[in-house]
Amino acid sequence: xxxxxxxxxxxxxxxxxxxxxxxxxxxxxxxxxxxxxxxxxxxxxxxxxxxxxxxxxxxxxxxxxxxxxxxxxxxxxxxxxxxxxxxxxxxxxxxxxxxxxxxxxxxxxxx
Amino acid sequence: xxxxxxxxxxxxxxxxxxxxxxxxxxxxxxxxxxxxxxxxxxxxxxxxxxxxxxxxxxxxxxxxxxxxxxxxxxxxxxxxxxxxxxxxxxxxxxxxxxxxxxxxxxxxxxxxxxxxxxxxxxxxxxxxxxxxxxxxxxxxxxxxxxxxxxxxxxxxxxxxxxxxxxxxxxxxxxxxxxxxxxxxxxxxxxxxxxxxxxxxxxxxxxxxxxxxxxxxxxxxxxxxxxxxxxxxxxxxxxxxxxxxxxxxxxxxxxxxxxxxxxxxxxxxxxxxxxxxxxxxxxxxxxxxxxxxxxxxxxxxxxxxxxxxxxxxxxxxxxxxxxxxxxxxxxxxxxxxxxxxxxxxxxxxx
Ligand code: SF4
Ligand code: SF4
Numbered sequence: 001x002x003x004x005x006x007x008x009x010x011x012x013x014x015x016x017x018x019x020x021x022x023x024x025x026x027x028x029x030x031x032x033x034x035x036x037x038x039x040x041x042x043x044x045x046x047x048x049x050x051x052x053x054x055x056x057x058x059x060x061x062x063x064x065x066x067x068x069x070x071x072x073x074x075x076x077x078x079x080x081x082x083x084x085x086x087x088x089x090x091x092x093x094x095x096x097x098x099x100x101x102x103x104x105x106x107x108x109x110x111x
Numbered sequence: 112x113x114x115x116x117x118x119x120x121x122x123x124x125x126x127x128x129x130x131x132x133x134x135x136x137x138x139x140x141x142x143x144x145x146x147x148x149x150x151x152x153x154x155x156x157x158x159x160x161x162x163x164x165x166x167x168x169x170x171x172x173x174x175x176x177x178x179x180x181x182x183x184x185x186x187x188x189x190x191x192x193x194x195x196x197x198x199x200x201x202x203x204x205x206x207x208x209x210x211x212x213x214x215x216x217x218x219x220x221x222x223x224x225x226x227x228x229x230x231x232x233x234x235x236x237x238x239x240x241x242x243x244x245x246x247x248x249x250x251x252x253x254x255x256x257x258x259x260x261x262x263x264x265x266x267x268x269x270x271x272x273x274x275x276x277x278x279x280x281x282x283x284x285x286x287x288x289x290x291x292x293x294x295x296x297x298x299x300x301x302x303x304x305x306x307x308x309x310x311x312x313x314x315x316x317x318x319x320x321x322x323x324x325x326x327x328x329x330x331x332x333x334x335x336x337x338x339x340x341x342x343x344x345x346x347x348x349x350x351x352x353x354x355x356x357x358x359x360x361x362x363x364x365x366x367x368x369x370x371x372x373x374x375x376x377x378x379x380x381x382x383x384x385x386x387x388x389x390x391x392x393x394x395x396x397x398x399x400x401x402x403x404x405x406x407x408x409x410x411x412x413x414x415x416x417x418x419x420x421x422x423x424x425x426x427x428x429x430x431x432x433x434x435x436x437x438x439x440x441x442x443x444x445x446x447x448x449x450x451x452x453x454x455x456x457x458x459x460x
Pocket of ligand 1: 173176218271
């Protein structure tokens with residue numbers, strides 16, 4: 001399949017979102033920049049969280065961007081994969097923990 | 112693995128390399144030039160701030176054949192500085208206040224006149240830096256004796272260690288490199304290198320094992336220090352983070368992996384004017400194995416000799432003229448000015 005909905009080149013156009021709504025776009029980028037600055041968490045820790053969240057929300061742009069960013073910040077492959085497992089565990093857990101609701105309903109309906 | 116030169120690879124020709132980084136694709140051709148960037152900030156023509164470092168590439172022979180090597184060094188490279196050329200270097204140094212002599216290669220230790228030259232420079236009271244790949248120090252008794260020799264002459268040892276994990280290091284530098292490097296670092300530590308109170312300076316050089324830029328030097332240094340101490344009880348003084356320049360074998364990797372356009376674009380987009388002010392060619396002169404003079408080791412590999420109005424050979428050393436020279440630039444220079452900047456001494460901003 002040659003044409004897909006996602007084009008890696010589009011990531012570079014991210015900042016162009018201000019073309020259609022300047023004020024909100026700029027506020028977003030300012031906020032985005034501030035979020036990733038060194039704070040109570042290091043820039044490296046934030047980058048790893050972003051990598052995990054990118055997998056949870058399944059955004060290919062973010063996965064590319066934060067794979068590069070974590071590599072640049074000296075994160076090891078093992079640490080990167082562990083972060084993705086954290087995303088996987090939370091996603092899996094989020095499904096499974098709802099099974100308590102299913103169990104409650106089963107108990108309510110059953111004799 | 113053979114060097115590009117021994118393979119008679121197209122990219123062993125500097126002209127081909129320059130053509131690739133300038134014209135490989137429509138995208139590359141459309142990118143701004145390094146000259147334009149310097150002009151925008153009134154830094155063109157680029158001139159030295161004054162030579163402080165005398166960097167000699169004593170030969171391209173190396174016991175290793177790392178994938179990213181900008182020298183295209185390897186066991187099959189025979190270019191070596193002769194004793195006669197070393198003597199010209201000593202003459203120049205005697206006539207000069209330059210205090211730092213930086214020895215690189217290849218594996219500089221493999222030059223047969225290496226020890227003699229270090230002794231001669233050290234007699235002048237000048238500071239010697241040797242850029243060691245570490246593994247050479249574990250090979251034969253002749254090389255195993257070098258750490259003691261370095262300590263005797265107060266030589267600063269700056270060594271490459273791409274990463275504190277075995278897999279990433281070995282992928283870039285060849286199987287077994289990590290374990291040998293650890294062994295060499297432990298030996299250096301044993302004789303006092305890298306320890307606070309000895310004055311024996313041990314620095315590590317990190318360069319990315321792939322098509323990405325180095326992270327923050329301070330943060331990386333903390334990580335390296337913590338991990339090397341925890342895993343191997345190794346200590347060292349400073350970590351220098353270096354950006355890979357798109358030349359020679361690294362350029363070949365970029366081309367073969369389809370990363371060239373993206374990488375060049377990234378370098379150029381990350382251009383930092385403060386880093387441009389501090390590029391190392393402004394305080395360094397590079398001397399090739401045959402005595403030719405260059406603005407830096409990268410220009411040396413691209414066979415871009417110092418500007419034609421200045422001496423081009425060490426035997427014609429004229430520091431005053433060299434300090435006024437126009438530095439020769441091209442698109443590879445963006446590797447020195449991306450992000451926090453990059454030089455043989457690490458980050459420049
Ligand atoms: S990078 Fe250094 S150790 Fe590796 S081949 Fe080149 S000169 Fe030798
Ligand atoms: S590549 Fe050499 S000449 Fe170009 S900016 Fe870097 S040090 Fe200077």
